[in-house]
Amino acid sequence: MLDDEVRQIIAATRRFVRERVVPAEPTIDDTDAIPADLRREAAEMGLFGFAIPEEYGGLGLDMSAEVRLVFELGYTTPAFRSMFGTNNGIAGHVLLEGATEEQKKAYLPPIASGEWTASFALTEENAGSDPSGLTTAARRDGDGWVISGSKRFITNAPLADVFMVFARTDPDAAGARGITAFMVERGLPGLSIGPKDHKMGQAGAWTADVHLDDVRVPASTVIGGEEGVGRGYATAMRCLAHGRVHIAALCVGLSQRLLDESVSYAASRVQGGGVIGTHQLVQGLLADSATDLYAARALVTDVAARYDDGSDTRLGPSCAKYFASEAVGRIADRAVQIHGGAGYMHGVPVERFYRDARLFRIYEGTSQIQQIVIARELLRNAGVR
């Protein structure tokens, strides 16, 4: 895609986020839902498929363009991005990374247009940071497969039309081996979705358990066809690496918003005859947040470029997600501090963002898991296995 077109998409998204979504934040928070008109307009703008290639109906942004777009999306409630985040990210990427050409042609267009919402169902009660321990099982039955097990904390599950389900197809293979990805459509007998989870933050973004009780699927739903059997774990890890750069960019966008809220409050709140921004200790908080933000944005931009040229698709994504998610946590904390008692009150954006930001250090690999990935990669390059 030409840079001019990318610039136009980013500019239109920036306008939409700031003029339409930011004013709707209190409604989204109160109703725990994204208004239908915002969903429709986001679909019309192509936001359900920005990371999906044009040949499958998406906008076809590469990672460098994607992070610039996500910097804009991150400026508002993360629930807005979450509505189409799984289509572009972890769920849509299961197809991009692992599906046959026939599957991509059949399934990616409705995902890119927003006609379908897709979910990524990997995590289980006893398989979170180490998903290789998952116990959801799929057994061959005639010309199809029968899947049983439970997934938890699955983003968009209450409204998903299709689930990328990871199941163990070889009970004798330990750990990561023997795991296969399936595309399971909503409405199949035996598939049920639990009640919406009550989360700490990110109101308007929904998660729930997904239960599979002898769900029968045809062989054509194995991602990658017969060759995809046993390759699900590797596919999941590639999707998560892409997702980590995306989440890091989201953290940068939210960091910018938190800094803007902080500066604006520091420049207007009067105490002791002057605005609080004249106090050097408040200035220190602002300076630390600006520095964190600058570093996170530069890191994410650099990691995206290396992801695009293929020189680093593992270490960089984990460094970016680790640093940017920890940074937005620090910036949110300082934003609440700068707001004083008001920062602790519902209805004030930084209070909401403080809770929203907490998730970024947890999902798509906790900070500890990013540390492990980074260190393992360094040591592998030094010949340590």
Ligand SMILES: Cc1cc2nc3c(=O)[nH]c(=O)nc-3n(C[C@H](O)[C@H](O)[C@H](O)COP(=O)(O)OP(=O)(O)OC[C@H]3O[C@@H](n4cnc5c(N)ncnc54)[C@H](O)[C@@H]3O)c2cc1C
């Ligand atoms: C709102 C939300 C949305 C989510 N959406 C999805 C989704 O769409 N699809 C999906 O599949 N999953 C999803 N998840 C699951 C998410 O990816 C997991 O919660 C996350 O990976 C952590 O797993 P866990 O909760 O089981 O924690 P655990 O793995 O039990 O970790 C608990 C603590 O132990 C630490 N720990 C664990 N192992 C190690 C280790 N080896 N070394 C050091 N420390 C370790 C962790 O860092 C953490 O601090 C979502 C979760 C949330 C909260």
